[in-house]
Amino acid sequence: MTRFIPAADWLQGYSRDNLVNDALAAVIVTIMLIPQSLAYALLAGLPAEMGLYASILPLIAYALFGSSRTLSVGPVAVASLMTASAIGAVTAQGDVDYATAATVLALLGGVMLIVLGLLKFGFVANFLSHPVVSGFITASGVIIALGQLGPLMGVSVRGDTLPHLVTSLMQHWNTAHGLTALIGLSAVGFLLFARYKLANLLHSVGLSERTASLLVRSAPVLIMLVVIPLSYFKSFAEQGVPVVGYVPTGLPAFSAPHITWDLVRELAMPAFLIALIGFVESVSVGKTLGAKKRQRIDSNQELVGLGAANAAAALSGGFPVTGGFSRSVVNFDAGADTQMASVLTAIGIALAALLLTPALYFLPKAVLAATIIVAVLALIDWNILTLSARFSHADFAAVLLTILITLMAGVEFGVLTGVAVSIGLHLYQTSRPHFAVVGQMQNSEHYRNVKRHPVLIYPEILSLRVDESLYFANASYLEDILFQEVNDKPALRHVVLMCPAVNRIDLSALEALERINARLQEQGITLHMSEVKGPVMDALKRSDFLHHLTGQIYLSQHAADLDLRGRQNELQPEE
């Protein structure tokens, strides 16, 4: 039972104490989620109520199937931006409405995640390297923040790339609406003050650090509590301030989206990317929180949990969801013990959808834009650029390209570029592996690179260490390098291929070894191997290579060296 429904695990022995903790956390998370859900729905280009819907059933689905006890799922900034970009593309043709496209996106993503999870394909997420994801999120944060400057100031801004956004902002900024901008900028100011100053202030007047930080998280709701009455009594809407407007009261209808094959084909790729990026983010949050309480996160179970959450979102009028960093941290800090906190949060949001929607009519959109801008500022982190630049060209190239392409050509291209570049550079590096001629370190049985260490070598013996698994991409390179070394050395009688770093050998490499063996034989040189690992040796035994090999396979390089030196008469070391 617990194998398929992890919730069964914590439901056993669920105590009254747990319930108190979970209920408290649920109240705090609910307060935080109401403005966030509305905001991210608008960011995704969808009606505000879809944000609430995406924060009800998905939470319950994840609570049943997810493996983290404290992860909180729902709409998040980057996935919402990607959703906006994906549905913008398909609805431009006019055949589909936004809401349908968004739910299809969630359904496809959900099904894909569940299938990947059942097939134990969690490793797929490993190919999104951390620097690439960081770069991608930073660039997405910039695009989101710039895009929200429009609603923040009552300007109509269009575009999902940096050039479009900047052009659009420059063309229209003089149409900014005074009162809207005043509300928006004040909200940003208050939120920034709350984030960077208020916690310290509250802490200094005697509140505990945790309480102070949790209070600060309710700043967006505080603004709503002030601005909604103001907007109502001062008739902001009539003065031209864009407000959220009519939000239907009630719970989402449980219904399957209307799917066409064309829509599936067009949305499959963006759905996959949104799901995968969401999964990577979510697992990373889940692992961070899990480590603090020594709770294990199972990647494959997480795929199923997030897949179920997205399927639930699709069936209840929502859009793509994932585990969010800030909401999960609030849930954790507020003391949630189990996913019961999320179930109670879902009930809280459902109550909001039933009771609070009339009040939302008067909420200026600029306030939600302010919430988004301040939230995404925390995502923007240029450190990854300096960090990777210092560390390696390959990492830096992957990060830089991801950021540039995301900014210039949009989120989908950006993340694909990042993945392609990091895989491509990895393959390129392994296709031109490091080789070292090695010799014996004095007074040891240890053999190291002649270029880095003072070692003994003999003109009759060439010991070459290959620093890579041998496979199709470097098979011919091995041949080239080896004969370059061999051609330099007229006295040579023995070549020892030292293989501690050869973790795998494939058929192409085996054929290269056969050719090397034969060519050396023609030149009267014997080929030996040393420190061949178990799995590689097993592979060699499955082929005929060991019958053709002119020399021997030695357990250690030292054994090879002793034996071959013994075969020659009175060898004199060269250095």
Place this chain on the structure above:
Amino acid sequence: MTRFIPAADWLQGYSRDNLVNDALAAVIVTIMLIPQSLAYALLAGLPAEMGLYASILPLIAYALFGSSRTLSVGPVAVASLMTASAIGAVTAQGDVDYATAATVLALLGGVMLIVLGLLKFGFVANFLSHPVVSGFITASGVIIALGQLGPLMGVSVRGDTLPHLVTSLMQHWNTAHGLTALIGLSAVGFLLFARYKLANLLHSVGLSERTASLLVRSAPVLIMLVVIPLSYFKSFAEQGVPVVGYVPTGLPAFSAPHITWDLVRELAMPAFLIALIGFVESVSVGKTLGAKKRQRIDSNQELVGLGAANAAAALSGGFPVTGGFSRSVVNFDAGADTQMASVLTAIGIALAALLLTPALYFLPKAVLAATIIVAVLALIDWNILTLSARFSHADFAAVLLTILITLMAGVEFGVLTGVAVSIGLHLYQTSRPHFAVVGQMQNSEHYRNVKRHPVLIYPEILSLRVDESLYFANASYLEDILFQEVNDKPALRHVVLMCPAVNRIDLSALEALERINARLQEQGITLHMSEVKGPVMDALKRSDFLHHLTGQIYLSQHAADLDLRGRQNELQPEE
């Protein structure tokens, strides 16, 4: 000079002897090439004369820019099949004629090869693993042979996948034309006899092995010499035997193909694949022949040489060409010293285009189909399946999928699948690397896997050997595995990560190491590393990791073991 035009190298000191050798080889290759060129043009779905055109200027272009002295370029079977498939797709829409599409294909491929060569991107070809290429060629051979059964027997057969071809053959085989089938099957019979028996026969009556084998190569021309007069005098064409028909006399007009942007976009991918497969085949032939005369083949120069040949084909009414195996072997065996042999061959083919075309009118197409069928039978090699099955699951999966997809979905899909599968499996394997707990082999300083060798280990020390470079795809796996081992061992005080097989470390892996170090520290365990290679150590030094590392970096595992055992009091080995 010789850097850009390798021909300058052999032109210096070109002797009368060289000329005699080259001229003799040219005569033999020319005789072999005439039927082959015509046949491959028809295979590509093009007029016969384009085959001759593709065997004139391209040979001269390669002679100037290629690095092999004996490689012979021109139309080959697999590239012609791929050409037919690619141009079939674009001409189906009716905007372009076949000839234009074929020349654009050659031009695009040529430009791509030249650019790759100038950028020194020859390594790209390494990603087509040898088993994948073998499987692809075998499957292509099957498709070609089946497709040629149509013209061989006067049946109209359509399709470029196994299911289409088989269905088409089954529907139409009863429309076979008796006389055509008689001519075709007789030609196949004679060619098979020539290939498998005649050489031995000639050898046994006193001819040298080389002369016998060269004579056998002219079998297709012998058939032409018999069948063309027969066809003329017996009016085969009037009896319904499809003949080659009118072939314009003269040399190709030197002209650029009419290119549209749409055409470029549609043909870019197939052009790239044809060029790449051609390059891989060609370099492998070139290297095989080069090794026999100790002549070096430079991959990047080969890209330029083949690129120039394809560009020349495009500008003179030809279609994609590459270095062919059989023609190059004939050229080599016939004693060619330099590329002058190819220049003279080009002149020979040009003379054929000027003088022989009226005679070609009467040549039954069935004879050319027979030539193709017997030629491609040599390409079909199912051994690669058993070989790879015995060797490794990954190689076998790549080969099998390449063959199946090529047969079922066509050449383009087939080769892309092969590349994707082999890269994907390689990445999958490196994402779940082999780990071994190691201990000291008695009476040595050598440390090996506890599961494979009798070794000493101590409960306070865990030495873990990581058998892979650490990078984004396996960073989190490393963390999982390490803590699985650590959690088993309550007495543990030291973890030594033994890194002789870690050839590279990237930023994602560095972050994983930082997390591992911190988590071990929380548990009171010190993290050490041993046998860290130079390039990896350089990378670690560029980060802050060495400041955070709780333990030490040891030059050898033995040094680590001695030191850590010394720190503990009276350690008792476990086994």
